[in-house]
C-alpha cells in the first residue's frame with residue numbers, strides 16, 4: 001500500500017531572467033509506515049520537494065498522489081483539509097503559536113478539524129504525556145526550552161494521527177544531544193502509530209537509521225533502500 005506516489009515531478013523557479021531547475025522528472029513511491037530520509041546539500045531542493053509532497057506548492061510538471069488522491073486535482077480548501085486531517089508538519093523552527101499554551105497548541109489541529117474542546121484537550125494531553133511534557137501543559141512556548149518546543153511541535157504534528165508526517169530539519173536548531181533525543185522520540189512515535197515519515201536532514205548518521213534515503217543532486221534523485229538487519 002503506497003501512501004505517496006510521485007511521478008515525473010519537476011520544479012523550476014523563474015527568478016527574473018534566471019530559471020532554476022530544482023527538480024527534474026523525479027519519480028518514487030513511499031509505502032505505508034516507511035521512514036524516509038531526504039539528503040542533499042544546501043539549496044539542492046529538499047524543502048521544495050517536501051512542500052510539493054505536502055501540497056504547499058505546485059509542481060512545474062508531473063504529479064503527486066497522496067493515498068490515491070492526485071494533489072493537482074484538489075482545490076486549495078480540499079488541500080487544507082487534507083493537510084489538517086491526514087498530514088503532520090514539523091519544521092526546524094517550531095512554528096508554535098506564541099499566545100497559546102503547549103496544550104492548546106497541540107489541541108489546535110483537532111479543534112480546527114471540528115473536535116470538541118474537551119476531546120481535543122484530552123488527546124493533546126495524552127500525546128504531551130508521551131513526549132514527556134506532562135509538567136509543561138500550561139506553559140507558553142516562550143517558557144519552554146528549544147528541545148521542549150520541538151517536542152510540542154511533534155505532539156502537534158501527530159495528534160490527528162496523520163498517515164504522513166513531513167519534517168524539515170526537525171532537529172537542525174538543537175544541540176546534538178537534544179537533537180538525538182527529539183529524533184528518537186519522533187521515530188519511536190511514528191513507528192508506534194504506523195505513520196509514514198519523511199524527514200529532510202543534513203545528518204547522515206540520522207539518515208542511516210531510516211528505512212530508506214533519497215538523495216537529491218542536480219535535480220535528480222538517488223534512492224537507497226536499507227537492508228534490514230533484523
Ligand code: ADP
Nearest residue numbers: 013015022040041042043044045046047048049
Ligand atoms: P534545500 O531545502 O535543499 O536547501 P530549497 O528547496 O530550499 O533547497 O531550494 C532549492 C533551490 O531553489 C535553491 O537554489 C533556492 O535558492 C531556490 N528557491 C527556493 N525557493 C525559491 C523561490 N520561491 N523562488 C526562487 N528560487 C527558489
Ligand code: ADP
Nearest residue numbers: 047051054056083089090091092093094095168
Ligand atoms: P524556514 O525555511 O524559514 O526555516 P520553515 O521551513 O521552518 O521556514 O517553514 C516555513 C514554511 O512553512 C514555509 O516555507 C511555508 O511554505 C510553509 N507553510 C506555509 N503554510 C503552511 C501550512 N498551512 N502548513 C504547514 N506549512 C506551511
